[in-house]
Structure formats: C-alpha cells, structure tokens
C-alpha cells in the first residue's frame with residue numbers, strides 16, 4: 758500500500774512535462790552525469806553504476822545490479838542503497854527535460870527484499886511540472902523487467918541553476934569538474950539550451 762504526502766501531489770495548475778527536442782532518442786544510454794557520482798559514475802569503486810536509457814516521452818528505464826558492497830542485512834541490499842537507485846533514476850529523467858534539478862523530496866516504498874546479485878529493473882516518468890517543481894515516479898522490479906515490484910518511489914525535484922553546484926560544492930571537486938571537458942560541455946549545454 759502506498760500513501761503519498763501532500764507535497765507529492767501536483768497542484769491543479771501543474772502541466773504535463775514536455776520532452777526537450779534535443780533529448781536523447783528512445784533506447785539511447787544517458788551515460789553518467791558525473792564521473793564521481795555514487796549513483797551512476799564509473800569512478801566510485803562501490804558505486805551503483807546505474808545505467809539509464811531514454812524511453813518515449815519523459816520516461817526512462819534503468820538497471821542496477823546489487824553487489825556485495827551494497828548489503829544491509831546478510832545477502833540483501835541496504836534500503837538506503839535502493840533509495841539511491843530510485844533517486845538516481847528519477848534524477849536522470851530531468852535530462853530529458855534539459856533541466857538541472859535536485860531532489861527536494863523522495864518517498865520510497867520497500868515492497869520486497871532484494872538479494873545480492875539481483876538486477877533491479879527500473880522504470881520512471883515525470884508526471885507533472887509547475888514552475889521550478891518537477892514531480893516524478895519510479896518502480897523497480899526483480900527477476901526481469903516484468904517481474905514483481907520490489908521498490909517504488911515518488912519524488913519532487915526542484916530546478917536549480919548551475920550556480921547551485923558551483924556555490925555549494927567543495928572548490929577542489931568543482932575545479933576538477935570544470936576542467937573536465939565533458940562536464941563543461943554538459944554545463945554549457947544546460948545554460949544555452951534551458
């Protein structure tokens with residue numbers, strides 16, 4: 758059973774999300790947004806390395822394989838790690854809108870335990886937008902893309918300017934990210950193509 762808090766109910770004047778014309782084509786891998794991201798980057802030894810693929814409209818699919826480093830109980834994924842997978846999946850959706858946004862609220866239902874070595878098959882979609890607010894929902898299944906639901910989440914993301922990261926991040930990492938040609942390209946793309 759899922760009971761969503763008021764903040765996750767879009768208001769009556771919210772609109773349907775619009776896929777950005779330059780969003781990756783359906784089926785295309787999104788790639789990591791930051792090499793050292795715990796959710797999607799390749800530079801974190803114990804990171805989730807979640808792989809997200811654009812879907813139709815403002816939807817996507819993603820996969821995360823639970824590894825021994827992700828345990829909470831013997832042989833089972835930690836709930837916080839599963840919430841991270843949901844957060845990363847939902848956050849990736851904003852790339853299809855070409856908006857930079859951070860998680861304001863994330864509500865998670867843990868429906869079934871998820872054993873180590875399981876592939877979590879995630880689907881997600883943006884459901885509504887109002888001003889800077891973006892509402893989205895995600896489901897994670899085990900045993901295959903059509904398998905039983907193991908986790909679910911609803912979220913509210915808040916759009917921010919790229920300065921959010923520059924002003925709040927540790928200078929060392931900000932400098933390195935700005936010197937990474939791929940990161941700068943992406944940040945520029947956000948700024949000229951809002």
Ligand SMILES: CCCCC/C=C\C/C=C\C/C=C\C/C=C\CCCC(=O)SCCNC(=O)CCNC(=O)[C@H](O)C(C)(C)COP(=O)(O)OP(=O)(O)OC[C@H]1O[C@@H](n2cnc3c(N)ncnc32)[C@H](O)[C@@H]1OP(=O)(O)O
Nearest residue numbers: 764790844845848849858859860861862915922934935944
């Ligand atoms: C140097 C180069 C850098 C390059 C960077 C390049 C690319 C980066 C690209 C993408 C990165 C992003 C995502 C990647 C994908 C996935 C990663 C997972 C995502 C995360 O894991 S991200 C980390 C966790 N996340 C945070 O670290 C947020 C901390 N937080 C804040 O930074 C502020 O809190 C903020 C900005 C959220 C709001 O602050 P603010 O001052 O801008 O705006 P304000 O407070 O006015 O809120 C405006 C309206 O949202 C409502 N609102 C706000 N918060 C709410 C809540 N919690 N619940 C319900 N409603 C809420 C208000 O009620 C108001 O509503 P109303 O307009 O109706 O009054």
